[in-house]
Amino acid sequence: MNRENKESNSVNSKYNIPLEGSLGLLALGDIGLRAWRKVKREARDKNKSNEKK
Numbered sequence: 001m002n003r004e005n006k007e008s009n010s011v012n013s014k015y016n017i018p019l020e021g022s023l024g025l026l027a028l029g030d031i032g033l034r035a036w037r038k039v040k041r042e043a044r045d046k047n048k049s050n051e052k053k
Contacts, residue, residue, distance in 0.1 A: 019043050 017025065017039045025032035 015024070015035075017035050019039055021036050025036050028035075
């Protein structure tokens, strides 16, 4: 397993990523920002699908 996948998996499995973000995610750098953006995108997509119903 390469380093990036290992770090990404550990971030997703051990840290609850809040929609608002956090300094902890910023401290993780690019990996934290990617994880936060993913959570934001999923929440936005979920809201869009709920609005269409």
